[in-house]
Structure formats: structure tokens, C-alpha cells
Amino acid sequence: xxxxxxxxxxxxxxxxxxxxxxxxxxxxxxxxxxxxxxxxxxxxxxxxxxxxxxxxxxxxxxxxxxxxxxxxxxxxxxxxxxxxxxxxxxxxxxxxxxxxxxxxxxxxxxxxxxxxxxxxxxxxxxxxxxxxxxxxxxxxxxxxxxxxxxxx
Numbered sequence: 399x400x401x402x403x404x405x406x407x408x409x410x411x412x413x414x415x416x417x418x419x420x421x422x423x424x425x426x427x428x429x430x431x432x433x434x435x436x437x438x439x440x441x442x443x444x445x446x447x448x449x450x451x452x453x454x455x456x457x458x459x460x461x462x463x464x465x466x467x468x469x470x471x472x473x474x475x476x477x478x479x480x481x482x483x484x485x486x487x488x489x490x491x492x493x494x495x496x497x498x499x500x501x502x503x504x505x506x507x508x509x510x511x512x513x514x515x516x517x518x519x520x521x522x523x524x525x526x527x528x529x530x531x532x533x534x535x536x537x538x539x540x541x542x543x544x545x546x547x548x549x550x
Contacts, residue, residue: 432459435493438486442478453482455490455500462490462538464500467507479507483514487538496539504530 407414427433435457442451451473455464464486469479490498500516502508503525508518511534520533 426458430459434458435462435495438462438464438489438493440482440485442473442482451478451482453486455486455498457490457493457495460494460496462486462493462495462498464498467500479510480514487536491538496537498536498538499534501531501533504532508532508534 423434437454437456439454440452441449444450451469452466453464453468454466455462457463464483467479467483467486469482487498498516499519500511502511512518514536516534516536518532519535522531522533525531
């Protein structure tokens with residue numbers, strides 16, 4: 399093994415990326431004692447079985463992270479994204495989550511998430527170029543009720 403010879407792979411194998419993810423997840427679970435919860439996914443398919451919308455995330459402890467939410471351009475604006483997100487949030491609550499976190503870009507859907515009750519908790523400028531990556535959070539379950547009472 400020669401650890402001095404490093405190379406960049408611009409088209410890595412999916413299984414190599416999965417290996418890294420598995421190693422990081424195993425480390426995180428060992429360090430925190432918090433096991434992986436499960437996936438939170440829903441897909442809308444057309445009559446031919448092709449995906450036309452979907453949401454995917456996971457739960458870990460009392461947190462749900464939404465990694466992907468996508469609706470085909472022809473179906474946007476009809477409330478499908480909001481329904482998918484609400485379904486994922488309901489499943490997150492069922493799995494014991496107190497919050498949902500996600501990110502979007504300034505050219506994607508920050509106003510959509512604001513309408514769904516998400517608050518901005520961080521912004522990275524210049525990602526990419528003149529745009530921003532925006533990190534959002536929404537309280538669920540007991541925490542949402544506690545925050546609502548505190549704000550009243």
C-alpha cells in the first residue's frame with residue numbers, strides 16, 4: 399500500500415461512494431450511540447412506471463434529513479411537492495423525529511420551503527457562482543408545539 403500516491407477519480411464507482419458513506423455512518427453511530435432510523439421516501443409514477451415526482455430522506459435519532467424533493471416541470475404548481483413533503487414529515491414524526499433539515503439553492507425552491515414552515519438556519523454564498531446554498535429547518539412534534547407556545 400502506497401499512501402503517498404493519491405489520485406482524483408472524476409467518475410468514481412457508485413459502490414466506492416457507498417463504501418465511504420457506510421464507513422462514515424458506522425463511525426457516527428458508534429460515536430453517538432444513535433442508530434440509523436430509516437428512510438423516508440415516496441415516489442409518484444406515471445402509467446408507464448416512470449418517476450414524475452418524489453421525495454427521499456432518512457431519519458437519524460430525532461432528526462429527518464430530506465436529501466431530494468423533485469417534481470417534473472409539467473406537474474409543478476399543483477401542490478404535489480407540498481403533499482410529498484408533508485407525507486415525509488408525517489413519516490418523520492412517526493419515526494420519532496422532532497425536526498426536519500434540508501438544503502436548497504437560491505435558484506431552486508427557498509420560497510416553497512418557507513411556505514411549508516421552514517426557517518433558514520444557514521447560507522453559503524457563492525455556491526455556485528453568484529448563487530447560494532440555503533440550509534433550512536422545520537420543527538416537528540413536541541418541539542413545534544413548544545416553539546409555537548413560546549412565540550404566542
